[in-house]
Amino acid sequence: MKKFSIFIICLTLCLACNSEDNAYVEISENKKLDFPQPDFFPLPAYDLEENPPTEKGFELGKKLFYDGRLSSTGVISCGFCHIQEFSFTHHTHEVSHGVNGALGTRNAQPLINLAYFNEFSWDGAAPHLDSFSIIPITTDVEMNETVTNVLSKLKQDDEYLSLFAQAFENGEVDTQNMFRALSQFMVMMVSAETKYDKVLEGNAVFTEAQAAGKALFDAKCSSCHKGILLTDQSYRNNGLPVDPQYNDVGRKRVTGLEEDLYRFKVPSLRNIAVSLPYMHDGRFQTLKEVLDFYDSGVTASSTLDPLLQQEEELGIQLTETEKEQLIAFLRTLTDDNFLLDPQFSEF
Numbered sequence: 001m002k003k004f005s006i007f008i009i010c011l012t013l014c015l016a017c018n019s020e021d022n023a024y025v026e027i028s029e030n031k032k033l034d035f036p037q038p039d040f041f042p043l044p045a046y047d048l049e050e051n052p053p054t055e056k057g058f059e060l061g062k063k064l065f066y067d068g069r070l071s072s073t074g075v076i077s078c079g080f081c082h083i084q085e086f087s088f089t090h091h092t093h094e095v096s097h098g099v100n101g102a103l104g105t106r107n108a109q110p111l112i113n114l115a116y117f118n119e120f121s122w123d124g125a126a127p128h129l130d131s132f133s134i135i136p137i138t139t140d141v142e143m144n145e146t147v148t149n150v151l152s153k154l155k156q157d158d159e160y161l162s163l164f165a166q167a168f169e170n171g172e173v174d175t176q177n178m179f180r181a182l183s184q185f186m187v188m189m190v191s192a193e194t195k196y197d198k199v200l201e202g203n204a205v206f207t208e209a210q211a212a213g214k215a216l217f218d219a220k221c222s223s224c225h226k227g228i229l230l231t232d233q234s235y236r237n238n239g240l241p242v243d244p245q246y247n248d249v250g251r252k253r254v255t256g257l258e259e260d261l262y263r264f265k266v267p268s269l270r271n272i273a274v275s276l277p278y279m280h281d282g283r284f285q286t287l288k289e290v291l292d293f294y295d296s297g298v299t300a301s302s303t304l305d306p307l308l309q310q311e312e313e314l315g316i317q318l319t320e321t322e323k324e325q326l327i328a329f330l331r332t333l334t335d336d337n338f339l340l341d342p343q344f345s346e347f
């Protein structure tokens, strides 16, 4: 009997020290992740000190990103509309498809290099990445859910309780932590290993057609699709004829200003060969159609960007050979490593 009591005491002590060990391990296990800053990129706009990506925060963000429970029907996750191999766009869908097949009015944007962007969505409606996620969750044609409902669903799941506890100091399953975790997952999506990057680093050379395309691009496109991110992040009207079905007013929706009518964010062209269809409403299926549009489809209006109406000429005149060369260049902007990177994939 005495032996047995000693055994029990030892066992209790052992369990106690073990659980302390575990608690210690849990905290120390949540390591800060190294942000993969490419040498030739600008500094991130996202404040990585304020919400530093950690192993557990990233894991939680990824789980949330691929979880249909963030929607009212339980099946529409962020990843449903943002598919990794198509640069996190909704492949083949012109405008987004949300709960019960509800149609939105805009084409899902790629999710890459978000750490470098100042504002989000085609019209810049979200001034911060952490405040973006509330839009898809609550939009009726997207996930059609309330944040309160989402949180109560998450609280019923032990895995979430434990991830929130490990990822954040206060351990709460709350709105702020949920959005911060999603941001931690998304800011790590840095894409900078294209052939174009390798050429800039001196580790690859363009073919003749790609080099000719790059020269054309620099001359005709890079005032807007500017610099290493291939966007100057401004809002501009590139002359798309207005689609009466949506009559999307663009940036004016956010600012109310007449001068912002039909202006949309200049998109980054990284991974452009895989992120079809194109433009804010996904109206073009191929890069050839996009170039045909710049060549002969640009439409005049009070807010058309001056760069696209020079010397009485509308648009950017291009020969068929020049279009082929431009497309050859645009195809060097695909980052296969990123599109297949298992750290971002659902399974």
Ligand code: HEC
Pocket: 065, 070, 076, 077, 078, 079, 080, 081, 082, 096, 097, 098, 099, 104, 106, 107, 108, 109, 110, 111, 114, 117, 119, 120, 121, 122, 123, 132, 133, 136, 137, 141, 142, 143, 182
């Ligand atoms: C039903 C399809 C759909 C779902 C679900 C969806 N999105 Fe999107 N996403 C879009 C569309 C469409 C846009 C463009 C929105 C706009 O311009 O108004 C977009 C834009 C974005 C952007 C802005 C990118 C940029 O460059 O400005 C981010 C970030 C984003 N989504 C993240 C998410 C997250 C996180 C979730 C899940 C909480 C999510 N999305 C769920 C369709 C979807």
Ligand code: HEC
Pocket: 217, 220, 221, 222, 223, 224, 225, 235, 236, 237, 238, 240, 264, 265, 266, 267, 268, 269, 272, 275, 277, 278, 279, 280, 281, 287, 290, 294, 305, 307, 308, 316, 326
């Ligand atoms: C005056 C600024 C400007 C110039 C010059 C310009 N673009 Fe654009 N581009 C934009 C804007 C703004 C959009 C988004 C328009 C929208 O969806 O309403 C866009 C969209 C695109 C898209 C679709 C991207 C996507 O994700 O859907 C491609 C491809 C593109 N441009 C390529 C080019 C090429 C190639 C050139 C040169 C021949 C060029 N652009 C010149 C401003 C410009």
